[in-house]
Amino acid sequence: MSHARKTFHLNAFLMGVGHHEAAWRHPRTEQRRVLDVKHFQELGRIAERGKLDSVFFADGLAVGPRIARNALAVFEPITLLSAIAAATEHVGLIATASTTYNEPFNLARKFASLDHISGGRAGWNIVTSGNADEAFNFGYDAIPEHARRYDRADEFVDLAVRLWDSWESDAVVLDPETGIFADPEKVHTLDYRGERFRVRGPLNSPRSPQGRPLLVQAGSSESGKEFAARHAEAVFTAQRTLEEGQRFYRDLKARLPKYGRSADDLKVLPGLVPFIADTEAEAHALEQEFTDLISPDYALRQLSTLLGVDLTEHALDAPLPPLPRESDIEGGKSRFTLVKELAEKEELTVRQLIGKLGGGRGHRTFAGTPEQVADELQAWFEQGAADGFNIMPPYLPGGLEDFVDRVVPILQERGLFRTDYTATTLRGHYELEPVESQFTPARTQATA
Amino acid sequence: MSHARKTFHLNAFLMGVGHHEAAWRHPRTEQRRVLDVKHFQELGRIAERGKLDSVFFADGLAVGPRIARNALAVFEPITLLSAIAAATEHVGLIATASTTYNEPFNLARKFASLDHISGGRAGWNIVTSGNADEAFNFGYDAIPEHARRYDRADEFVDLAVRLWDSWESDAVVLDPETGIFADPEKVHTLDYRGERFRVRGPLNSPRSPQGRPLLVQAGSSESGKEFAARHAEAVFTAQRTLEEGQRFYRDLKARLPKYGRSADDLKVLPGLVPFIADTEAEAHALEQEFTDLISPDYALRQLSTLLGVDLTEHALDAPLPPLPRESDIEGGKSRFTLVKELAEKEELTVRQLIGKLGGGRGHRTFAGTPEQVADELQAWFEQGAADGFNIMPPYLPGGLEDFVDRVVPILQERGLFRTDYTATTLRGHYELEPVESQFTPARTQATA
Numbered sequence: 001m002s003h004a005r006k007t008f009h010l011n012a013f014l015m016g017v018g019h020h021e022a023a024w025r026h027p028r029t030e031q032r033r034v035l036d037v038k039h040f041q042e043l044g045r046i047a048e049r050g051k052l053d054s055v056f057f058a059d060g061l062a063v064g065p066r067i068a069r070n071a072l073a074v075f076e077p078i079t080l081l082s083a084i085a086a087a088t089e090h091v092g093l094i095a096t097a098s099t100t101y102n103e104p105f106n107l108a109r110k111f112a113s114l115d116h117i118s119g120g121r122a123g124w125n126i127v128t129s130g131n132a133d134e135a136f137n138f139g140y141d142a143i144p145e146h147a148r149r150y151d152r153a154d155e156f157v158d159l160a161v162r163l164w165d166s167w168e169s170d171a172v173v174l175d176p177e178t179g180i181f182a183d184p185e186k187v188h189t190l191d192y193r194g195e196r197f198r199v200r201g202p203l204n205s206p207r208s209p210q211g212r213p214l215l216v217q218a219g220s221s222e223s224g225k226e227f228a229a230r231h232a233e234a235v236f237t238a239q240r241t242l243e244e245g246q247r248f249y250r251d252l253k254a255r256l257p258k259y260g261r262s263a264d265d266l267k268v269l270p271g272l273v274p275f276i277a278d279t280e281a282e283a284h285a286l287e288q289e290f291t292d293l294i295s296p297d298y299a300l301r302q303l304s305t306l307l308g309v310d311l312t313e314h315a316l317d318a319p320l321p322p323l324p325r326e327s328d329i330e331g332g333k334s335r336f337t338l339v340k341e342l343a344e345k346e347e348l349t350v351r352q353l354i355g356k357l358g359g360g361r362g363h364r365t366f367a368g369t370p371e372q373v374a375d376e377l378q379a380w381f382e383q384g385a386a387d388g389f390n391i392m393p394p395y396l397p398g399g400l401e402d403f404v405d406r407v408v409p410i411l412q413e414r415g416l417f418r419t420d421y422t423a424t425t426l427r428g429h430y431e432l433e434p435v436e437s438q439f440t441p442a443r444t445q446a447t448a
Numbered sequence: 449m450s451h452a453r454k455t456f457h458l459n460a461f462l463m464g465v466g467h468h469e470a471a472w473r474h475p476r477t478e479q480r481r482v483l484d485v486k487h488f489q490e491l492g493r494i495a496e497r498g499k500l501d502s503v504f505f506a507d508g509l510a511v512g513p514r515i516a517r518n519a520l521a522v523f524e525p526i527t528l529l530s531a532i533a534a535a536t537e538h539v540g541l542i543a544t545a546s547t548t549y550n551e552p553f554n555l556a557r558k559f560a561s562l563d564h565i566s567g568g569r570a571g572w573n574i575v576t577s578g579n580a581d582e583a584f585n586f587g588y589d590a591i592p593e594h595a596r597r598y599d600r601a602d603e604f605v606d607l608a609v610r611l612w613d614s615w616e617s618d619a620v621v622l623d624p625e626t627g628i629f630a631d632p633e634k635v636h637t638l639d640y641r642g643e644r645f646r647v648r649g650p651l652n653s654p655r656s657p658q659g660r661p662l663l664v665q666a667g668s669s670e671s672g673k674e675f676a677a678r679h680a681e682a683v684f685t686a687q688r689t690l691e692e693g694q695r696f697y698r699d700l701k702a703r704l705p706k707y708g709r710s711a712d713d714l715k716v717l718p719g720l721v722p723f724i725a726d727t728e729a730e731a732h733a734l735e736q737e738f739t740d741l742i743s744p745d746y747a748l749r750q751l752s753t754l755l756g757v758d759l760t761e762h763a764l765d766a767p768l769p770p771l772p773r774e775s776d777i778e779g780g781k782s783r784f785t786l787v788k789e790l791a792e793k794e795e796l797t798v799r800q801l802i803g804k805l806g807g808g809r810g811h812r813t814f815a816g817t818p819e820q821v822a823d824e825l826q827a828w829f830e831q832g833a834a835d836g837f838n839i840m841p842p843y844l845p846g847g848l849e850d851f852v853d854r855v856v857p858i859l860q861e862r863g864l865f866r867t868d869y870t871a872t873t874l875r876g877h878y879e880l881e882p883v884e885s886q887f888t889p890a891r892t893q894a895t896a
Contacts, residue, residue, distance in 0.1 A: 025624040032622060035654065037565045041534070061553065063652045067632045074653055079530045079561040086489070086534035101551060105509065105585045113527040117485045136648035137553045174480060176473040179743045187515045200584035204511045205522055206483065295627045 005415040008381045009267055009388025009430055010408075011054045011094070012047045013236070014040065016073070018395035019273055021302075021358050022293035028395045035074055041087035043397055050404030051418050053388070053429040054092030054123060056216075056236070057081065061101055062133035064305065078110050085118035092426030094123035094216055099156040100149050101129055101138045104197055107156075108163040111213045112205040120209030120425035125216040126231070128153050130331035131305070143330045150223045155194045157215070157231050162190050164212040165437040166202030182206070188439045211435040214426045220248065220334035221326075229255035232266055233432055236390045238338055238363045239270045245385030267387040267430055270380065271363035273394050274373050276402040283367035290394060291355045299354040302361075306332070306339060316351040319343070338362050360392050370406040377407075378416055453863040456829045457836025457878055458856075459502045459542070459717055460495045461684070462488065464521070466843035467721055469750070469806050470741035476843045483522055489535035491845055498852030499866050501836070501877040502540030502571060504664075504684070505529065509549055510581035512753065526558050533566035540874030542571030542664055547604040548597050549577055549586045552645055555604075556611040559661045560653040568657030568873035573664040574679065576601050578779035579753070591778045598671045603642045605663070605679050610638050612660040613885040614650030630654070636887045659883040662874045668696065668782035669774075677703035680714055681880055684838045686786055686811045687718045693833030715835040715878055718828065719811035721842050722821050724850040731815035738842060739803045747802040750809075754780070754787060764799040767791070786810050808840050818854040825855075826864060 013019070017029035017039075024031045033039035047055045057077040077095035085093055093114065097107055115122035128149035129135075135143045144152075171186035190201035217224065217232035228235050229252060239245035248270075253263045275290075277283035296316055304311045308324050308331070320343050329336045339362055343353050359365035366376055380386040393399030411417035423429050461467070465477040465487075472479045481487035495503045505525040525543035533541055541562065545555055563570035576597035577583075583591045592600075619634035638649035665672065665680035676683050677700060687693035696718075701711045723738075725731035744764055752759045756772050756779070768791050777784045787810055791801050807813035814824055828834040841847030859865035871877050 022627070024622065024629070025627055027624075031624060034622075035564065035620070037534075061557075061652060062648075063635070063650055067630050067635045067650075074561075074564060076558050076561040076653075079526060079558055079565060082527045082530035083534045083565050086485075086531045102554065103549065103551075103586060106550065109509075109524050110527055113522075113524040116483065116522060117527060117531050133648075138551060139646040172483070174472065174482075176475075176479060179470070179473055179741070179746070181472070182515050184515045187511070198587040200510075200581075202511055202515075204509065205524075293627070298627075 007415070007417055008377070008386065009053045009269065010050070010417065011056050011234075011236070011269055011388065011390045012043070012052050012400055013056045013058070013271065013390050013392045014043050014396065014400075015058065015392075016396070018399060019360050019392040020290045020394035021299065022290055022295070023395045025293045026290055026395055028398050037075070037080065037083050039397070040075070040080055041084050043400060044084040044088040044091055046397055046400050046404055048088050048091040050408040051421055052091055052404070054094050054426055055084070056094040056123070056125060056390070057096060058125070059096035059098075059127070060131060060134060061098060061129060062131060062137050064131065064133040078114055081122075082114055082117050085114065085121065090121075090421045092121045092123055092214065092429055093118055094125055094214065094426075096125040096127055098127050098129040098134075099153040100144060101134065104156050104159045105163065105199055105203070108160040108203055109205055112164060112203060112208045115208035115210050115213055116205070120427075122208070122210065123214035123216050123234070123426050125218060125236070126153060126157060127218070132331070146221070146330050146333060147223065150227055152196055153227060154230070155196050159192055159194065159197055159199060161212060162192060162438070163199070163201055163203040164207070165439055166190060167205070167207040168437045168440050169207050169211065172206045207437065210425050210427050211437065214430065214432070219332065221332075224334055225252055225255060228252060228266065229261070230259050233427075234267045234269055234430060237268065237270050238335070238360075239385065240338070240342065240364050242380060242383060242385055245270050245380055246383065249385050265432070269388045269390040270386050271360060271390040271392050272376070273360035273363055273365040273392045274399070274403060274407070275365065275367035275394060276370055276373055276399070276406060277367075278369065280368050280372065283369065287359070287365065287367045287394075291358055294354060294358045296351070296354060299358065300350070303339075303350075303354065303357070306335060308336070311350065314350055317349050319347070319349055320353070335362055359394055363392055370410055373403075373407045374410040374414065377411065378414065381416065455863070455865055456825070456834065457715055457717065458498070458500045458865065459504050459682075459684070459836065459838050460491070460500050460848055461504045461506070461719065461838050461840045462491050462844065462848075463506065463840075464844070466847060467808050467840040468738045468842035469747065469809075470738055470743070471843045473741045474738055474843055476846050485523070485528070485531050487845070488523070488528055489532050491848060492532040492536040492539055494845055494848050494852055496536050496539040498856040499869055500539055500852070502542050502874055503532070504542040504571070504573060504838070505544060506573070507544035507546075507575070508579060508582060509546060509577060510579060510585050512579065512581040526562055529570075530562055530565050533562065533569065538869045540569045540571055540662065540877055541566055542573055542662065542874075544573040544575055546575050546577040546582075547601040548592060549582065552604050552607045553611065553647055553651070556608040556651055557653055560612060560651060560656045563656035563658050563661055564653070568875075570656070570658065571662035571664050571682070571874050573666060573684070574601060574605060575666070580779070594669070594778050594781065595671065598675055600644055601675060602678070603644050607640055607642065607645055607647060609660060610640060610886070611647070611649055611651040612655070613887055614638060615653070615655040616885045616888050617655050617659065620654045655885065658873050658875050659885065662878065662880070667780065669780075672782060673700055673703060676700060676714065677709070678707050681875075682715045682717060682878060685716065685718050686783065686808075687833065688786070688790065688812050690828060690831060690833055693718050693828055694831065697833050713880070717836045717838040718834050719808060719838040719840050720824070721808035721811055721813040721840045722847070722851060722855070723813065723815035723842060724818055724821055724847070724854060725815075726817065728816050728820065731817065735807070735813065735815045735842075739806055742802060742806045744799070744802060747806065748798070751787075751798070751802065751805070754783060756784070759798065762798055765797050767795070767797055768801070783810055807842055811840055813842075818850075818858055821851075821855045822858040822862065825859065826862065829864065
């Protein structure tokens with residue numbers, strides 16, 4: 001075992017009883033667990049057993065077309081992760097939350113709370129909510145424009161960081177003799193007046209163990225990549241081939257210097273949906289079992305929403321009809337383009353496309369032995385396509401257990417992954433530097 | 449022990465290391481626990497050991513004038529209660545949240561999550577946020593008008609209830625054979641269009657164990673009382689004498705019939721700050737120790753905010769200056785009037801008033817033996833001033849432990865309080881009927 005080799009990072013992307021859209025219909029899962037917090041606490045403990053960097057929950061603010069056919073997210077992620085924090089000690093906890101439909105003060109505070117509660121394990125996957133069904137739940141008649149959502153997200157994150165920074169790390173004095181709770185010189189009123197937000201501050205929460213949550217992002221459109229280069233410390237991305245992964249990796253890292261950041265400041269984590277079995281043939285057979293359980297009517301509605309065309313009456317064994325251009329899409333642009341290119345490049349029928357997307361909605365699916373899965377991860381890592389991986393078990397908890405108990409030991413043996421936690425915070429797991437409040441040096445200068 | 453006797457309800461109102469504003473300076477507390485989630489999980493377990501109905505956290509969305517002198521709330525209550533849910537099994541979990549500075553969809557969902565996570569133990573203390581410092585954190589230049597805040601709260605709660613009702617209790621089918629996750633006939637689009645909110649719905653969370661959180665309210669102004677009569681199932685209130693308590697109790701219960709509700713549908717819980725010791729003299733001495741630790745400068749700033757006049761330069765041993773009328777107060781009207789009347793009736797100097805308010809900010813403080821505390825509660829309950837009590841331990845955890853281990857057994861011996869939990873939900877603890885979705889009968893009729 002070589003300890004000199006550079007190691008990578010692993011996030012477990014958790015969803016109900018699995019990422020495969022038919023997971024809850026397969027005998028390897030228990031459907032009712034989608035409603036049971038203990039299921040998710042157990043997943044957190046399994047991830048921790050594998051020394052994973054973090055667990056992560058996606059989120060959407062609407063039911064959409066899922067009602068009849070698919071198990072939706074039952075729990076709001078921050079609330080759920082607080083309960084998981086109470087059942088774990090080390091693993092990072094990344095919650096998705098929208099900059100379009102939250103107030104900066106409230107959201108900054110919730111993440112500060114989660115970071116306090118978890119002892120410094122909170123992460124925020126920043127999304128701009130590109131789904132029309134979400135807009136309808138917040139007083140809009142349509143999705144706010146893509147550019148407008150990203151502009152708001154930029155200002156939102158800047159403001160949230162100021163709120164987290166509003167308490168310097170040594171502001172809390174708690175001296176019972178003098179009766180001083182906090183040093184007012186180290187708690188900063190912001191008087192923030194931006195284009196969209198006016199917030200006086202400070203935040204009503206002392207600086208949390210990490211200072212701020214790990215900032216994560218997952219959009220791969222042009223504005224998504226710029227946003228990631230400016231703000232994100234980890235990026236989840238859907239890349240289907242090594243070459244595409246390498247291109248995305250180089251592209252994103254090249255954008256960092258203009259924001260004064262270096263390559264190590266942002267970790268790129270492509271998604272992988274692993275079907276794991278003793279032999280390659282068994283792994284493929286397992287994947288096929290899940291594919292066979294997909295409901296075409298549900299899949300067509302999902303695909304229609306994603307592509308912005310109505311496919312619900314479209315023939316399953318025909319190719320896709322003509323699609324709009326990415327510039328006309330107001331929702332998730334990068335996922336649109338990924339699916340469009342996949343269908344065109346591989347000349348897929350709608351039925352074939354649905355099967356390909358069923359595992360991870362565009363993320364790469366890989367079926368193989370534990371060694372083969374480890375080989376794939378190693379190749380992507382060593383050939384410049386990844387700093388780590390976003391593991392999306394197709395069924396839960398079994399798919400996560402297989403990865404943790406069968407793949408992780410191989411990675412550890414090869415010196416590619418930690419054998420125990422060496423840091424106490426999520427930022428520490430991802431080998432990121434601690435962050436100081438932006439107000440600390442200013443004060444030091446003023447009193448010098 | 450008589451089991452025939454009607455029993456009352458007990459809520460533990462938790463705050464940092466105690467309700468007394470100088471609690472964190474007293475040797476009976478450990479200051480650093482205000483930052484430690486384990487402290488709050490322990491408090492939940494202590495409350496559960498005493499078979500209490502619930503624990504409750506207040507909240508405000510600003511630091512205000514507290515920074516230097518007082519330990520503020522570190523945690524956002526819903527996030528905190530989710531971590532407490534993971535450490536307890538029975539006790540109800542009531543979180544304060546504002547209708548003025550939240551989106552209905554987001555807040556309804558968070559409470560649905562907490563109710564799912566806790567197995568039906570969530571409660572919502574509905575507040576309208578009457579503090580100017582809060583307004584400044586949400587883009588306002590001043591507190592939104594009292595009447596406007598209550599109008600918004602009315603619409604907010606109506607809409608939140610519809611969102612919770614949007615999934616009928618048997619909507620989730622989860623049939624792996626047919627691939628049906630939920631019955632679309634039992635999941636309701638709302639298309640809500642009110643004066644302030646437009647929300648399509650349904651909520652993105654199946655109906656939670658209680659259907660909706662227990663609805664709690666604590667304002668005692670005229671609009672506060674009407675709001676409580678219309679929506680609340682439990683009311684926290686500050687009443688200083690038995691006679692005032694009886695008057696408030698009769699007043700509130702008399703308002704229920706016009707909303708089609710009966711006296712049992714709303715539980716009145718006056719606050720009590722108990723100093724408990726072996727002898728009455730020791731209990732009074734203990735209270736005095738806490739009073740002596742109050743910082744006058746901090747207390748004057750708090751009192752200035754509450755009364756709407758600047759007292760920070762006012763002589764401590766003089767009476768209060770002339771005060772505004774309640775109708776000119778845009779913040780918390782009932783607390784203003786309570787403090788004004790207390791000062792006038794008892795002809796208090798500012799220093800005396802600060803001492804009286806230090807324990808529970810206007811709530812009744814009582815120092816005595818465990819038997820005397822039990823006698824007080826029994827008297828208020830049997831003489832028509834209370835359905836239960838909001839116990840506000842002046843220091844924590846010791847003050848809660850003393851109440852649970854020394855007062856509760858006496859109440860149980862007298863047949864006034866349960867000796868074990870008999871219900872599984874918070875609504876059950878408070879002897880309230882389960883609630884059905886408002887859409888259930890409509891559908892039944894439509895298909896009949």
